[in-house]
Amino acid sequence: MYMKENIKIIGSPKIFAFTVMWMIVLVFVGTIVQRDIGLYAAQMQYFSSWFTWFWFLPFPSGKLTMLIIFINLSCYFFRPNIFQTKKLGITITHSGVILMLVGGALTSFFSHEGSVVIDEGKVSNYYENYYNKELVIIDTSNPKYDHFTAFDSPLLIKDNLLSDQSIPFTIEILDYFVNCKPVSRIYEGGEELKGMAKNFFLQQLPLEKEYEKNISGIIYKISNTESSNGIYINYIGQPITQTLNHNNKEYMLILRRQRTYLPFKLELIDFKKVMHPGTEIAKSYSSLVNLIEDDIPRKVLISMNEPLRHRGYTFYQASFIENGSKQTTVLATVKNYGRLFPYISTIIMCIG
Numbered sequence: 001m002y003m004k005e006n007i008k009i010i011g012s013p014k015i016f017a018f019t020v021m022w023m024i025v026l027v028f029v030g031t032i033v034q035r036d037i038g039l040y041a042a043q044m045q046y047f048s049s050w051f052t053w054f055w056f057l058p059f060p061s062g063k064l065t066m067l068i069i070f071i072n073l074s075c076y077f078f079r080p081n082i083f084q085t086k087k088l089g090i091t092i093t094h095s096g097v098i099l100m101l102v103g104g105a106l107t108s109f110f111s112h113e114g115s116v117v118i119d120e121g122k123v124s125n126y127y128e129n130y131y132n133k134e135l136v137i138i139d140t141s142n143p144k145y146d147h148f149t150a151f152d153s154p155l156l157i158k159d160n161l162l163s164d165q166s167i168p169f170t171i172e173i174l175d176y177f178v179n180c181k182p183v184s185r186i187y188e189g190g191e192e193l194k195g196m197a198k199n200f201f202l203q204q205l206p207l208e209k210e211y212e213k214n215i216s217g218i219i220y221k222i223s224n225t226e227s228s229n230g231i232y233i234n235y236i237g238q239p240i241t242q243t244l245n246h247n248n249k250e251y252m253l254i255l256r257r258q259r260t261y262l263p264f265k266l267e268l269i270d271f272k273k274v275m276h277p278g279t280e281i282a283k284s285y286s287s288l289v290n291l292i293e294d295d296i297p298r299k300v301l302i303s304m305n306e307p308l309r310h311r312g313y314t315f316y317q318a319s320f321i322e323n324g325s326k327q328t329t330v331l332a333t334v335k336n337y338g339r340l341f342p343y344i345s346t347i348i349m350c351i352g
Contacts, residue, residue, distance in 0.1 A: 007078045011072055011073075016073065026046050026047065030045070030047060033045075038209030039209075039210075047061065047063075048061075070098065073101075092348060092352030099345040100345035107337065110337045115130065115331060116330075117331075118268040120327050121269075122268060123266065123267040123292070128256070128259055129258040129259075130212040131211055131212065133216045135220075136151075136253070138251065139166070141249040147166065149166045149167055152258060159172075159174075168247065169223060171220050172220060174219040176219075177218070178207060182202060182203075182235060185200060185201060191230075194231065195242045196233055197232050202235060216255065220232055220234075225246045235255060236255060241254060260335075264292060265291075271286075271329050286303035286304070287302045287317060289301075289302060289308070302315055302331065314333070314336070315331045
């Protein structure tokens with residue numbers, strides 16, 4: 001009896017109505033603030049977090065609101081006689097909504113997105129994340145292969161100490177900037193500064209509204225080496241790769257966008273664009289690629305309205321880069337585990 005009363009309270013339609021109204025408020029506020037803080041920051045603050053702050057008060061954000069709706073609707077299935085003919089439509093509709101919420105959760109927690117950048121005639125087997133970064137240490141001492149050790153974004157925080165059995169030194173994060181630029185020093189730095197840090201320092205900049213345009217940078221201290229102890233800097237797109245030597249082994253240290261490696265390769269055979277008549281504005285563009293899997297190539301055309309879908313990945317023709325006669329395609333890449341859920345749940349709700 002006690003359990004039935006709790007289910008009745010938690011599954012009250014009033015809770016559903018108020019949470020939906022609150023979600024409308026979040027959508028409205030999140031849309032308005034995009035103008036000032038950008039799309040990604042608004043998404044993280046109002047929809048991809050559990051709580052958001054209005055002045056000094058915490059309020060449920062998108063994740064918590066959707067969890068409340070999920071629990072509220074799930075209580076319906078603990079009620080008696082829900083599969084009777086007169087209630088069957090409501091039951092089916094509830095099932096469709098629940099399925100849509102499950103798909104949204106899968107997308108939120110497990111999906112990835114980024115871009116594949118390929119020059120004509122070149123091959124790529126990875127895509128780079130728009131938002132997350134990684135510090136990579138590459139041991140190049142073996143002539144047959146390079147050994148990579150990567151530290152992801154959650155570890156790149158001030159005062160954190162990075163170490164791994166694959167590298168013989170430790171890295172202390174002195175500072176990390178989401179957006180910055182290198183600035184020349186007026187005077188050469190002291191002996192504790194190594195590499196580019198001798199002649200440059202990193203100046204923190206305000207965040208870009210288009211979050212993917214931020215140039216992240218890191219200041220770190222290397223310890224436990226024979227001759228390479230000191231303070232170094234790295235930033236996204238650094239033209240000179242930072243190296244250090246230890247026990248006659250050479251290591252490269254690179255701060256880059258987080259890479260996800262694909263179970264296949266893409267080779268750009270030909271990139272084509274069609275211009276608006278009398279202008280330098282592209283009307284449409286497409287990429288003819290070789291999809292190489294198990295050393296077997298298959299030609300596929302990716303255009304603005306025809307993405308490539310393979311092994312759960314979707315590649316969209318997003319943009320291109322031109323450098324003289326050299327052409328480069330940019331393919332937006334999405335790995336969405338909940339891609340089919342909206343279609344299936346909508347059909348179920350229509351049936352209901």
